[in-house]
Amino acid sequence: MRTHPYFIILLVLTIFGSTNTFAQRTKKVAATMTLPLEDSHCVGSFKQDLLRQTQIKALAKEFGTIVQQGNDLTVTNKENGFEASSGTELTTLTSSEVKGEWISTTESSFEWILKQEGGKQVVYLKCSVEGKARAIDDTPIGFTASTLSCNQTGNCETTTFQDMQSLYVGFQSPVNGYMSIFMREKDKVYRLFPYSSTNGEKGNAAEVKADQEYIVFSPEHATEMGISPRIVDELQLTTMGEDRLFNRVYVVFSPKPYKKPILDEENGGLKTLSPEDFEKWLSKNKGMNKEFQDKIIYISVAK
Structure with a gap:
């Protein structure tokens, strides 16, 4: 063996995969997402998951979703200057539920953010991604x-x-x-x-x-x-x-x-x-x- x-x-x-021809134009898409790192998370898995969900967020924002319900995991917390989970229960979208396809990543970055919450420190990871994508019609x-x-x-x-x-x-x-x-x-x-x-x-x-x-x-x-x-x-x-x-x-x-x-x-x-x-x-x-x-x-x- x-x-x-x-x-x-x-x-x-x-x-x-793509449902369009090569001649169809791709669009530039981008999104940013910030989520807390839980004790149960493995850092490598968490980063890959966050990157993928940020890509899906960008697709949903540009092309919409197939499902009628579903959110993009985060709400905006302007007071703290970055997007963060606010305790609201949110639904995770998958790539099969958005009307766009991610073709290639042109830029991505991660930033760790330390925040004081309820007398303890909470670690957040912020992901920003830009790329090329196109609509799915079929x-x-x-x-x-x-x-x-x-x-x-x-x-x-x-x-x-x-x-x-x-x-x-x-x-x-x-x-x-x-x-x-x-x-x-x-x-x-x-x-x-x-x-x-x-x-x-x-x-x-x-x-x-x-x-x-x-x-x-x-x-x-x-x-x-x-x-x-x-x-x-x-x-x-x-x-x-x-x-x-x-x-x-x-x-x-x-x-x-x-x-x-x-x-x-x-x-x-x-x-x-x-x-x-x-x-x-x-x-x-x-x-x-x-x-x-x-x-x-x-x-x-x-x-």
């Missing part, structure tokens, strides 16, 4: 993807893993298409699927059938994709000696074939590229193919 270093946080958020293809701790669907779905625990990914789409899986670890992106020994056109993306349930990284389920069990890369998660690691798993899908990005080969056969090149590849495909979609799954691995 092959061991690879990686993985990440406690929230599953989806980013649905309903995206509703494929499902999840990370699993065993090679069965159902009770094995999780985003929190232990050191040396196996990783599997479940996938299902309502239409025929092509699927691939990537994982971002700090300053590197790994292409996990198609498997490292897959070459030629099949090395771009794996063909999947409508309504078929797939489990990736499991030799027992290889034949469902017409793949020999011998070429399956079985993955184990490890902290590499740290207490906890965080990362992002990207499941990419399109009804149309698409080309993989340019990849380098690591020791052990895994293919990699830089986060910058990966984001450019995603943005270009979203611009050229209105049905190109990706889902991000945040997972963590701990000792």
